[in-house]
Amino acid sequence: MPAQTPAAALQGRAATGRYAYRAKAPGPQAPGHAEHAKLTHALGVHRQLLSHATAAIRTLTAARNEQIAQAIEDGFTIATVSAVTGENMKSVRTIALAYDDLFPSGLPRGTHMAALKQKSEELRAAERHRDQITERREALIMMALRNQVCDDLELASLTGLTPDHIRRATRGIVRPA
Numbered sequence: 299m300p301a302q303t304p305a306a307a308l309q310g311r312a313a314t315g316r317y318a319y320r321a322k323a324p325g326p327q328a329p330g331h332a333e334h335a336k337l338t339h340a341l342g343v344h345r346q347l348l349s350h351a352t353a354a355i356r357t358l359t360a361a362r363n364e365q366i367a368q369a370i371e372d373g374f375t376i377a378t379v380s381a382v383t384g385e386n387m388k389s390v391r392t393i394a395l396a397y398d399d400l401f402p403s404g405l406p407r408g409t410h411m412a413a414l415k416q417k418s419e420e421l422r423a424a425e426r427h428r429d430q431i432t433e434r435r436e437a438l439i440m441m442a443l444r445n446q447v448c449d450d451l452e453l454a455s456l457t458g459l460t461p462d463h464i465r466r467a468t469r470g471i472v473r474p475a
Contacts, residue, residue, distance in 0.1 A: 334447050337438060341456040344435040351428040358424055362417040366390055367397035369410045382411055383418045436467065443468050 380387045442448045454461040
């Protein structure tokens with residue numbers, strides 16, 4: 299490490315101009331530190347799981363939408379595709395109109411129906427999984443606030459939500475004084 303000038307040592311800055319951390323030993327551990335660390339880790343994991351689930355939903359939605367458009371191009375009615383996928387007819391029509399560069403695929407009718415049904419079921423399963431992750435995250439937020447492990451701002455940074463969203467979601471929670 300380069301030598302520091304006396305002025306730099308007093309200011310707490312290294313010769314590189316960056317701040318130099320000067321603590322000799324870690325500070326005293328708070329009694330709830332283990333609970334805070336465990337909760338912080340759990341919220342980080344849930345944030346990552348939620349991100350993966352959202353990415354999977356986007357991918358499945360794009361694939362299903364392409365299949366919907368291809369089915370309409372191959373001569374299926376909007377009502378038939380709507381019944382198979384569970385989407386309303388207006389959404390199916392909008393999706394079909396978004397893909398204007400498709401050509402008839404020549405696939406049999408049963409193949410289209412099976413693929414559409416499977417992709418729609420995968421999408422619904424991914425959405426249920428995302429909802430479960432969101433519910434667990436909300437439970438962790440409630441636990442953190444009840445036990446006073448984290449405040450609203452720290453929870454917002456750990457979850458990726460805004461502090462206002464945290465306050466609105468936990469409005470009815472009784473917090474110890």
